[in-house]
Amino acid sequence: MSVLTSPPAPRDAATPAPRAQGLLTRGRIGVLLWIAAMVVLPLVLRSELWLGIGILTLIVGVGALGMQVITGLAGQISLGHAFFMGIGAYSSAWLGADKGLPWWLWLPAAGLVAATAGALVAPVAVRIRGLYLAVATLALVFIGLYAWETWTSLSGGVNGRPAAPVLFGDQDLSLGIMAGDQVILDAFQAWWYFALAILLVVMLLTHNLKRSRLGRAFMAVRDKDVAAAVVGVPVTQTKTVAFVISSFFAGISGALLVSYMGYFTPSQWHLMLSVDFIAMIVIGGMGTVSGALLGALFVRAMPEVVNHASGFLPFVRKGTSTDGGITGPLLSGFLYGLVIVLILLFEPNGIRALLLRAWRRLPAPLGSSRERRKTS
């Protein structure tokens, strides 16, 4: 009986400290502060440029969480995210703009159609891995591009087409919310809160998923698929489910994105979009909710920050240039690449891990407001 009743294994220097608390995933206070900041921000932030970037970040955050499910959690490197977003976008436009369905129908439907596409692709995708999977899903993007450009009755061809509006009663979100003659929320604020609400739901779903039976199965398949099978995880079925959930989020994100922009063209669903999503989770931090959001913020906001700063930097032109000088967009491309390389070299766990480290070094009362804000 000695072993069964003896105290737990010796706790000496070899016993590691408990895992650090996550910024958004574990720390309840952190999440509440973040939500509060997100609610207040559009009321105090008066720049339409930054509000627009904020809204795009919130929308793209939904897609980044989808990427986090398939790549961050289940470890399957998919380049097909742009394809599934495109499917969501076109389904929503067809249902919402052509058929006139309300947003609470076209939005979930866009996710479901994309998820169905994911389920159709999965039987092939779950049987290949690593680079081969990346190339196979890359093919999806090009098949998609061809389909959107050819199917002109749906996509409007290269000229594009209008997207589905978000209507509450007879109020269009893109015109702001009015009560009589009184403007309650302007267009930016209205879209901000709408996108934030959807993102919060998807964040909660992803957070729950991560610590559920399926989330553990995803991580097991990612880390060691043989051992996963031996503990009773059906590997191919688990990968299929990861594909379906990821595509669902991608579809929702695509539908929201075009609805916010109002008008969209086939060329948007290009490979670069998929690459952006991979960059988001790598830069932000793999396998975590907050990592996806930080990455989305970085990838969306960095080009604007650089473009803004280029006015103050010597030798850098604002906007485009034809004489071969360094321009804002060019510089931001360089920085983007540089940051990815630096992160891969020095902090493979992403910005999230950097912030966590900085957070722990700060004296507690000082850090709270400043650091939390950065996680938005």
Next chain:
Amino acid sequence: MSAALFEVEDLTLSFAGVRALDGVDFTIDEGELFAVIGPNGAGKSTLFNCISGIYRPESGSIKFGGRQLLGSAPHRIASAGIARTFQNVDVFPAMTVEECLLLARHQHLRSGPVASMVRWGRSAREERAALRKVTEVADRLGLGGLLQSTVGTLPHGIQKRVELARSLCMEPRLLLLDEPVAGMNHEETAEMAATLSEVNSDLGVTMLLVEHDMSMVMGISHRVCVLDFGRRIALDTPANVVRDEAVIDAYLGGAL
């Protein structure tokens, strides 16, 4: 004795002309602690990989509770009630001990994708019940204080224990243990042997054990099967096996 829980008949598998298993057969009774020993390359680990569905033997049969296991996928064999540990610990280093043990409850949980994401009602209750079970197993194996530790940072002996706990969380009817004390010091070996005996007698888990450590095998197993070059050369109680001429020639030599 009651009917055999587990039957291996005429199992044969070659790798590039080398007979790793050559017509191996034995049966294990419910509640037994059965050991397979043999020199390096005798086919012990190959046997395990055949049972858990990782290798497919060329001929023979493996029956569990009367059901044929050959040709089933590893996760189906697992859900039939066979759990295993690996020779070189095969844990998930990035997970916490708790996650690792909860993972082993996979087949006992029912939540699908939607229930997993919504975590309400039944799926939340299910998770809580799984957590209770996991805590109970962890306490039993002396891992209670380590549930929040990341597995990869734990010392080797503890990781072996985590792996054992993980397979117990599956609530198996048959537990395959591939060298459970490999790389352990004397003290750890003794503790592990005691744990295994207790799990076998208290929980009634039937065990199939592959091990190099002779004193440990002889001390705790009910019957021992000796393999040499893929063939079974003896099958008897530990006391008789150590006196067997063929076994002494092939394997034990000066070891005892």
